[in-house]
Amino acid sequence: MATHVDVLVVGAGLSGIGAACRLQLRTPGKTYAVLEARDTIGGTWDLFRYPGVRSDSDMFTLGYPFRPWKDPKAIADGPSILSYIRSTATAYDVEKHIRFGHRVVRAAWSSADARWTVEAEHDGSVVTFTCSFLYLCSGYYSYDSGHVVDFPGRDEFAGTIVHPQHWPDSLDYAGKRVVVIGSGATAVTLVPAMAETAESVTMLQRSPTYVVARPGADALADRLRAVLPEHLAHRLVRGKNVVMGTLFFQLMRRLPERAAAVLREAAAKQLPPSIPVDPHFVPEYKPWDQRLCLVPDADLFRALRGGKADVVTDRITRFTPSGIQLESGRHLPADVVVTATGLRMVAFGQIALTVDGRAIDPGSQLVYKGMMFGGIPNLAWCVGYTNNSWTLRADLASQYVCRLLTHMDRHGYTTCTPDPTRAPAGPLRPVVDLMSGYIKRATPNLPKQAARRPWLMRQNYLLDLADMRLNRLDDGVMAFRKAHERIPVPAA
Numbered sequence: 001m002a003t004h005v006d007v008l009v010v011g012a013g014l015s016g017i018g019a020a021c022r023l024q025l026r027t028p029g030k031t032y033a034v035l036e037a038r039d040t041i042g043g044t045w046d047l048f049r050y051p052g053v054r055s056d057s058d059m060f061t062l063g064y065p066f067r068p069w070k071d072p073k074a075i076a077d078g079p080s081i082l083s084y085i086r087s088t089a090t091a092y093d094v095e096k097h098i099r100f101g102h103r104v105v106r107a108a109w110s111s112a113d114a115r116w117t118v119e120a121e122h123d124g125s126v127v128t129f130t131c132s133f134l135y136l137c138s139g140y141y142s143y144d145s146g147h148v149v150d151f152p153g154r155d156e157f158a159g160t161i162v163h164p165q166h167w168p169d170s171l172d173y174a175g176k177r178v179v180v181i182g183s184g185a186t187a188v189t190l191v192p193a194m195a196e197t198a199e200s201v202t203m204l205q206r207s208p209t210y211v212v213a214r215p216g217a218d219a220l221a222d223r224l225r226a227v228l229p230e231h232l233a234h235r236l237v238r239g240k241n242v243v244m245g246t247l248f249f250q251l252m253r254r255l256p257e258r259a260a261a262v263l264r265e266a267a268a269k270q271l272p273p274s275i276p277v278d279p280h281f282v283p284e285y286k287p288w289d290q291r292l293c294l295v296p297d298a299d300l301f302r303a304l305r306g307g308k309a310d311v312v313t314d315r316i317t318r319f320t321p322s323g324i325q326l327e328s329g330r331h332l333p334a335d336v337v338v339t340a341t342g343l344r345m346v347a348f349g350q351i352a353l354t355v356d357g358r359a360i361d362p363g364s365q366l367v368y369k370g371m372m373f374g375g376i377p378n379l380a381w382c383v384g385y386t387n388n389s390w391t392l393r394a395d396l397a398s399q400y401v402c403r404l405l406t407h408m409d410r411h412g413y414t415t416c417t418p419d420p421t422r423a424p425a426g427p428l429r430p431v432v433d434l435m436s437g438y439i440k441r442a443t444p445n446l447p448k449q450a451a452r453r454p455w456l457m458r459q460n461y462l463l464d465l466a467d468m469r470l471n472r473l474d475d476g477v478m479a480f481r482k483a484h485e486r487i488p489v490p491a492a
Contacts, residue, residue: 005031007405008118008131010104010349012036013043014391015382016137017085018064019398020094025066026402033129034094035120037103037143041089045082047143050164050338052193053078056185056294060221060238061245061389064088068234074218075296102127107134109355109377114414114483116378132414135401137382137394138349140432140446147342147441149181153318153325159335164190165343173198173336179324181316182340183209188293190338192303201303202332203311204324208283209293210263213270216296242392242461249288249387249459256286263287270301280311288387345432347446348381365447366423367431368477369468370457371397373447374420381447386432387459396461400468407473413480422477424452431457 007027009019012034023032040046054077055062062081063069067088071080089095102120109116118129146165154161162171164186174197180187183205195201220240224233252259260283268277283290295301303309314326323333347362354360355376365373370393371380382397384390404416428448449457454477458464474480 002117002128002130003033004115004130005033006131007032007133007135007401008116008129009034009135009137010351011043011136011138011382012038012041012089012098012100013137013139014045014062014081014085015139015384015394015398016043017041017089017094018391018395019135019137019382019401020097021064021066021088021092022395022398022402024092024094026399027405030405032097033131034098035102035104035118035129036098036100037138039100041086041095041098042082043085043139045078045085048078048165048167049169050167050186050190050193052189054189054296055081056291057389058218058241059084060218060234061241062391064391065235065238065395067091068230070230072217072222074221075214075216075294104138104349104351106352107354108357109353109379111356111377111415114378114481133378133380133401133405135380135382135398136348136351140345140347140383141343142346142350145344147344149339149341151316151319153320156321157319157323157334157337158321159323159337161337161339163339163341171336175199176335177323177333178202178336178338179204179332179334180338180340181205182338182342183207183293184340184342185291185293186340188295188300190340191309192295192299194338195303195306195308198308198336201309202334203309204316204326204332205280205311205313206315208279208281208313209290210260210283210287211267211281211293211295211300212263213266213295213298213301242388245388246460246462252287259287263292267301270298270305272305272307275304275311279313291386345441345446353379362447363445366420366428366455367447367449367457368418369400369454370431370449370464371400372418374418374423374455377415377417383431383457385459385461388461392461393464396464396468403469404473408480411480412482414483415481417479417481418454419477419479423455424450426451433457 007023007030009016016034020034023030058074059069059076102122104118104120106119107116116131116134120127146163173194176198178194178198178201180190180203187203191201191203221237224236264277264282267281271277314328317325317327323331325331367373380401382394384393428450430443431447431449
């Protein structure tokens with residue numbers, strides 16, 4: 001017999017725990033459950049165990065607005081973030097609602113019943129749940145494997161090859177020569193962390209990334225927390241960081257040439273004479289065509305200046321038994337190679353969705369308000385910002401879901417469906433609109449966005465804050481239905 005709840009949340013990571021807390025705070029009369037494929041809380045912050053793993057956003061915005069971040073580190077390490085998520089789950093008593101070891105594989109909507117039937121694999125069998133609203137908080141990358149490049153000669157390498165997403169606890173790299181392949185957030189985190197004990201660490205990149213150094217602590221936050229109540233200090237610092245981050249992004253997008261020059265000059269000042277800023281820190285793209293890489297307290301640059309870390313910009317010809325052969329003719333000796341080659345993006349947690357027997361292709365869906373989809377009833381997908389802290393948008397989405405549920409109860413509605421016939425004509429873009437390789441690879445399988453709201457996923461928290469909290473729910477696009485009304489919304 002299926003277990004029924006009002007709301008079924010998929011995922012017990014940063015987003016899923018936040019969603020559960022919001023449901024309890026905003027819709028206390030609703031029943032809910034959280035299905036988690038793994039055996040523990042934490043999601044990304046429990047999965048990733050590589051050296052130095054940390055956030056690339058400040059914790060006053062990456063943390064929950066309803067639970068102040070108390071640690072003096074504004075840019076926090078992975079274990080601290082994991083502890084924060086788990087302690088939040090305990091503080092709000094959401095752990096009893098979590099079903100661990102439940103990997104959701106299928107979800108089918110029935111308009112006749114106005115509910116989802118969800119199948120999850122658990123201990124070798126299939127467990128069935130039903131719910132009135134399905135909220136997917138499983139992120140947008142595969143937990144099973146990252147992006148793996150089949151480099152020529154890989155099998156000939158006599159050393160150890162490891163992907164950061166599956167870091168072995170037993171790996172000992174002390175006193176060894178390490179090559180980190182990649183130039184993104186993972187690579188710039190690994191290099192300074194591994195350089196502390198390795199003989200040498202080389203960041204081997206095919207093309208450079210914009211790297212920005214900022215203090216690991218927030219001096220203003222420390223001063224405010226010393227004189228103001230905890231929640232007030234947290235809100236002030238959070239507001240300050242939101243405004244500064246939004247202005248920073250908008251200026252860079254409006255003045256890309258000047259912004260690129262400023263970033264290059266800042267990097268050049270931090271580098272040793274042996275490492276020129278060009279070509280190693282001069283990307284060919286504009287700032288925020290890809291995410292900027294944050295290095296707290298300039299730790300990457302300090303490692304480069306210290307002589308135990310280096311950066312090489314070149315292309316790989318093949319692996320050799322003792323290292324990596326490059327197109328330039330140079331050979332990099334290595335005992336350990338870390339392939340920080342990116343994530344493998346997926347939509348809807350790889351769950352097979354159907355609506356009244358019609359299979360849903362994620363790549364053909366049009367996103368509404370960055371979280372729901374044309375023609376799919378009573379379903380939301382939690383996706384954060386690419387230009388700011390993930391939790392800023394994730395928490396707005398959870399608040400909107402609660403607002404939507406309350407509105408439906410108040411008016412006796414059983415379904416809510418964005419009407420795809422109200423979407424504007426014109427070219428579409430992926431919902432995650434960046435030029436990063438891992439996003440380009442997944443573009444055909446990702447939902448799309450249009451050029452105008454509410455079918456546009458804006459990267460602006462301040463605008464979204466007003467939209468999600470203040471704008472009408474019955475905006476002429478969202479179609480609400482009562483139990484006796486069987487008129488389906490057209491498919492996308």
